[in-house]
Amino acid sequence: MSDRMVFKVEGVGKKFCRSHRHSMFYGTCDVLRGMLGRPSHSQTLRAQEFWALEGITFGLRPGERLGLLGANGSGKSTLLRLLAGIYQPDAGRIEVRGKICALIALGAGFHPLLTGRDNVYLNGAILGMSKRAIDRCFEQIVEFAGVGEFLDAPVKTYSSGMYVRLAFAVAVHSNPKVLVVDEILAVGDAAFQKKCFEQVAALNEQGTALVFVSHSMSAVERLCTSALVLSRGRQAFQGKVREAVQFYSGTVGNGIVQNGAVPEPIGLGEVTFSNVCVYADGGAVADPNIEFGKDFVIQFDYKFLRVQTHDTQVRVWVRTIDGRDVQRLAFQECAFEDQSSYANVKILPLREAGTVKIKVLRPCLFPQTFRVDVAMAPVDRGIHLGGLNNAALFNIVHPRNPGMYFEYGNHTITEFEYSVTLS
Amino acid sequence: MVGNVVSSRELIWQLFKRDFLAGSKQSALGLLWILITPLVGIVSWVVMNAVGVLHPGEVGVPYPIYVLCGTTIWGMFMGFYSSAAASLTSAGGLLAQARFSHEALVAQQLAQAVIAALANLALLAAVWAVGGLSVHWSALWFPVSLLPLVLLGTGIGLIVSVFAVVVHDITKAVTTLLGLLMFATPVIYASNVPHDWLQRVIWWNPLTYLVGGARDLLLEGRINHMSSYAGAVAFALGLFFMAWRLFFLSEQKVAERL
Missing domain, CATH: 2.70.50.60 (abc- transporter (atp binding component) like domain)
Structure with missing residues (x-):
């Protein structure tokens, strides 16, 4: 990996199975093969399997901001989960240097019955923060999330906006090398989104790289410097964000136009x-x-x-x-x-x-x-x-x-x- | 593997606290349930024995004490099995949302089983104290003698946890089998039974020695079938380490199927 890369993705592929019954069978076989030290059929397609992502190659340097564009089902969320280490690639490899913080779902690990305060510590621990580190920035987290008076109320009483604010506040204070953000920010109101963008920019200046997924091309264009366009699990375009947005609108987006205009x-x-x-x-x-x-x-x-x-x-x-x-x-x-x-x-x-x-x-x-x-x-x-x-x-x-x-x-x-x- | 558990200790504590607090908030009796469930079981066996439905054979001590020891020890085995078996499936969506050491989930689940085991040991100690029962100094080794049993339960649970992600029936099947196995283990009756085939099953069942050995130590201050107990301990440790390795190799691959 190049010295300056925070992560590098090389020829990565991920396959899924359409049939749950087949998936159960393959899963059992793979576990048993793993037990016997034999390789699984990770690089070949078995019946009912398909490549959800194939041949993805790119890298990210500190402070770089990459947008992921693509229609529904193009593989964006799968790629994010691969980057976050939640999924393992079936082909290719991903090299990571430093902590990746993924905001893929609203308040990962939040328990609805626990208070906002308890959930800050829980979420922080899931993101790899020590209690001491959370203590140090607790006030900043609460201030950023703007949930002050509800801090000791169960989070099940929070609005979805409050939920995402708290989750985002913890994530940005976990000092990640790479921040991976799915479309969850769309839940927040305009003022919070502005605050998020400013916080991301501040982290960015400190060298935190960003991978951002959104269907809002204005948000991608505003936040990112480069972008990757996915189409049906393949890398359709990679380049500067403006060119990528134009490519997406003109090619992939146009695909929707041509296919949808019946x-x-x-x-x-x-x-x-x-x-x-x-x-x-x-x-x-x-x-x-x-x-x-x-x-x-x-x-x-x-x-x-x-x-x-x-x-x-x-x-x-x-x-x-x-x-x-x-x-x-x-x-x-x-x-x-x-x-x-x-x-x-x-x-x-x-x-x-x-x-x-x-x-x-x-x-x-x-x-x-x-x-x-x-x-x-x-x-x-x-x-x-x-x-x-x-x-x-x-x-x-x-x-x-x-x-x-x-x-x-x-x-x-x-x-x-x-x-x-x-x- | 151990390193992962150590480095995740804060996460383990937070997950433990989460489940403990959340569980207690929706429960009127809270921790008391740890004691109520086995007590109801013990009472039912004792009543069955008292009315003559259950003939446990010659157990050497008052039957309520025998069954209290047996079901407490068996309960610990099942508690560790259930906790380990649920370690991946109980985490559910969290595994699909964040990357963290999955050994933390096992440790957190086992921590709950430890709490339950300590509560049951405290109950046992209270019964001993209130009843003025004598105890041999060797009984101090009783908690240690339970270790192989809980490791066996944990090992079986870890294997189940991996396969249960891909085939949900595994948990139900193994739990049902273990429920049956209790009747092939001298938990509520003596180890000598008048049926040949059942006697053979009991002799070949490693749980006979793991449960019986710990109970012998508490009631008599010695382990009666030491060589068989040692063999059962070796089996339990071997299965536990194999299961731990299997979990380590497979959990990441199967967790994404949740």
């Missing part, structure tokens, strides 16, 4: 939609990656299959990938019956067929994947003449200039400003 027709089928796409204003139509804060275009073609008999409203929804509404845009051919119109509804004539371009101005959407649903309906009725759910997906990616985030103040998503062009 349009689902809705309504009476009296109007069809096609060529639905979302792209950066001024960018390539085929590129669904849009930089944070930049204008983008939602474009689609429509065609009425039957002669219009209604004043029609065009409805476009921007939703998160799991279906939560972010914004609804609508424009229609006339005002409502009472001649009113909603602030966000524009009045525009529709032809029998055409192309719609909706330009969304300065959207405050934070980096993640979104989906677009489109539909047309009579202004005065709830039924859809036609439409497509999951019509297109797009990624909001990090801005080249992180200062963009600050221009958006308290990060509240406000109603989109947009313009519509029909052709």
Whole structure:
């Protein structure tokens, strides 16, 4: 291992078994083989086994901050457990120099019936701290966690935020060489997350390396200097954090886009939609990656299959990938019956067929994947003449200039400003 | 292995304290349960003997004293077995969340068995004192004579703890077998029985000598079958060290299957 490395991962692989029955059998065989001093079948795949991680190679130097990016099931948590020494690799090797402190689950070893005070000592002991060392920093732990008045209450009465604050406070005071943090910080509120980031930065200056997993790319980009992208258990990319985030958004994230965008027709089928796409204003139509804060275009073609008999409203929804509404845009051919119109509804004539371009101005959407649903309906009725759910997906990616985030103040998503062009 | 236990002493203490405090917080009688369970067992054997259902044979001392000694000694064996067997499975999620010496889990579990054993020894001493029973000076070796027995229980428990992670039935199967084995060990009856096959099982059963030897020492001040006792001690120590080694080699590999 290079002199300056705190750990080095070389060609590491980890396999799991899909079938519990097979797993029981293999486990028994492996124990018996171990008893007889014979090697287990760790490097070969037996029936029902699969590689959850394969060929992972990287190293970390003191003070380095590595982000782990990847979709669900890509192997991030398995890799963290390998780094923390909880799992043993089935292939390759991991060399560690110094103490690794892993925050993989909320309050490892915390007992719900014991008080916060008792749990600080228990958790500290699990992290390898002596009682004397815990005594020395006890006040700092309590202050950092901000659980002062509840310190002698059982932790089962704590909120999840208090739980994670206490666990994180103990971990950062255990003086680790490497801090491994899974997504648990997402439980804390914004103020605590800020405090955590500052504490991590302070530890970092003292030479503590960080491995950080999060689905929040803004958090990864803010905390880490480099990143590793995992895709289906393989190392898809390793490099500077900005490049890794862009790679993840553009490649792995796009994988989600392509795989997930299975349009689902809705309504009476009296109007069809096609060529639905979302792209950066001024960018390539085929590129669904849009930089944070930049204008983008939602474009689609429509065609009425039957002669219009209604004043029609065009409805476009921007939703998160799991279906939560972010914004609804609508424009229609006339005002409502009472001649009113909603602030966000524009009045525009529709032809029998055409192309719609909706330009969304300065959207405050934070980096993640979104989906677009489109539909047309009579202004005065709830039924859809036609439409497509999951019509297109797009990624909001990090801005080249992180200062963009600050221009958006308290990060509240406000109603989109947009313009519509029909052709 | 020993080094791991020594270096984890603070963790062992914290885990012990955790289970002790948490257990006592949800219990009205707390530590008293250590005494209540064996006492109920003793009373039931004595009652069965008194009404003529149980014929223990010639035991040489009042039956309540005989059965008190026998069940106390057997209880220690089972206590250490159960504690060791639960060392990995009782830790559950903790093993999947943090890296620490797993020997600490065994030590913490055994510490609880030690507390229970000390409480039972105190009960035995109290009965001796209240009853004004005579005791030979050699009986001072009684606690030492229990060591091979508790090491055998611990050894069996360690083997079970490793396999129980992959196949849960192991714990139930071995616990049931050990429950049966009590009836093939002179715990509640004398070592001479009128049935040939049972007599042969008793003679071949190392627990006969480990339980009987310790009881002999307490009641008579000597171990009656010394050579057999020595053989049983060698068996117990051999199994314990083999089990400890097996645990050390396998625990990391199996713990991740929890």
